[in-house]
Amino acid sequence: MGRSSRVTRLLYLVSHPIQYQAPLLRRIADQSDIDLRVLFERTHPDNRYFDTGFGREVKWDVDLIDGYENAPMAGVDIKREIGRADVIWLHGWQTPRMRSCLRQAKRSGRPVLMRGENCDLAMPDGSGVRGWLKRKFVNKIFKSCDFYLAIGSENRRYYLNRGVPPPQIIDMPYAVDNEAFGNLAKYAKKNRNALREKLGISPTRRVVLFAGKLQSRKNPQLLAKAIASADWAIEEPALIFVGDGESRAELEELAPDAIFTGFVNQTEMPAYYDLADIFVLPSVREPWGLAVNEAMACGTAAIVSDQVGCAADLIDSGNGRIVPAGDQISLSKALVVCLNNSEEMGKAAQQRILQWGFNQDIEGLRAALARAATLT
Structure with missing residues (x-):
């Protein structure tokens, strides 16, 4: 897909700086038709934090926040940030703050792109009352989303299994540099x-x-x-x-x-x-x-x-x-x-x-932004 002459102001909301995502965000920020701003739920001074999975303090040896505009959510007016953007992109819906941002985006009439790691292999709804409640909760979240950025076929299947129409799902593969x-x-x-x-x-x-x-x-x-x-x-x-x-x-x-x-x-x-x-x-x-x-x-x-x-x-x-x-x-x-x-x-x-990388991510994101533009 070629570049359009219109610049889209894209606001990306994510939990924290992630080593896999940083080079992709820099690549997106370099695109002349995308004005990217990233807001983090939490940040870690000097790229250092305690990782519970590793059971130790981790300090990444790559810069996670250089090369693209970003700020911690705690230091900004979220309502104003969302109002300034053309499109809102969220990574997941697990925390109350992310769900609050999702509701604010819909109140502001901004198109929402949702990208998450969910798949039934790893995160099944379960059975009985608990499964029913989880499905009801997820369906409520999805009512506030306009398009879904599928990281792979299992993730795409997750959305389809929950009633998301295929045209609303756009491939943006999970990739590294x-x-x-x-x-x-x-x-x-x-x-x-x-x-x-x-x-x-x-x-x-x-x-x-x-x-x-x-x-x-x-x-x-x-x-x-x-x-x-x-x-x-x-x-x-x-x-x-x-x-x-x-x-x-x-x-x-x-x-x-x-x-x-x-x-x-x-x-x-x-x-x-x-x-x-x-x-x-x-x-x-x-x-x-x-x-x-x-x-x-x-x-x-x-x-x-x-x-x-x-x-x-x-x-x-x-x-x-x-x-x-x-x-x-x-x-x-x-x-x-x-x-x-x-x-x-x-x-x-x-x-x-080589066929599953950042070039394919940019292509998918552009396709999603073009679709989102038809809603405004």
């Missing part, structure tokens, strides 16, 4: 042997990687068991757990020979993806799984469970495997097959993710 990850991975290749030496991995030994919060929902325990029980024709691969969390002590007992790095920051992660032959995310109820995007951008094949939201959109038999959640035997077999074909699968993974 593919170019940045790919470039950092290329640079990391030069130092791959040094990283192997640092971690105590021999030059020829294959590597399986898990990266994320070490918690039961991510199910790293299943990966440890699958590695141990797989039928390896040659040397068992090295297993690396990058991250931290409540399950670390249990994992260290379960996989005493595995390598535990602790938390690794954003700009350092491509070196670990480059080192790995296979990336594995065996989660249950995972809304998306952006670490899969990162791994693929670095040229690494991926194995995911069928309860990982990105599986249907990103993974096929050419670039990895999708296995039933909780199925140790299927995961063990997939590990053997993928490790034997990791080089060609990794190349296919990188080619696939």
Whole structure:
């Protein structure tokens, strides 16, 4: 879609500065036909905060608020901010403040774009009275939204299952900065042997990687068991757990020979993806799984469970495997097959993710803004 001569004043409301979103917001701010302003529910001084999932303080090594106009919600007049904008874009509706902003947008007659991570794989309504109440609550929220920015097919299905008409759903895929990850991975290749030496991995030994919060929902325990029980024709691969969390002590007992790095920051992660032959995310109820995007951008094949939201959109038999959640035997077999074909699968993974990036996000956002303009 070409650029229009009209500049759209877009107000984006989101919980906090997010490392995955910052480069996309900078890209949006660079568009001549979009005047972007971002308001955060909360901010963290110096990019530092306590992450409950990692169980530790985290300070990102990438700037999260530079390159686009932004402010904390606490320091502005929300009614005035919404009144100045042409279109309001919300990321989720979980908090009272976000729902208050949604109501204010409708009172002001501003079109609303809704983008969230919800999918029935990860966030089912449930049954009985509780499920009925949740559906009623969500339907009430959706009455105040005009268009929905689907991050993938499972997210699109979530909206369809709740009665949203297909024309109101516009694709805006959940993506990371593919170019940045790919470039950092290329640079990391030069130092791959040094990283192997640092971690105590021999030059020829294959590597399986898990990266994320070490918690039961991510199910790293299943990966440890699958590695141990797989039928390896040659040397068992090295297993690396990058991250931290409540399950670390249990994992260290379960996989005493595995390598535990602790938390690794954003700009350092491509070196670990480059080192790995296979990336594995065996989660249950995972809304998306952006670490899969990162791994693929670095040229690494991926194995995911069928309860990982990105599986249907990103993974096929050419670039990895999708296995039933909780199925140790299927995961063990997939590990053997993928490790034997990791080089060609990794190349296919990188080619696939190039079609799922910020360019597609900008295209989807522009389409949504064009549709929103017809309402005013």
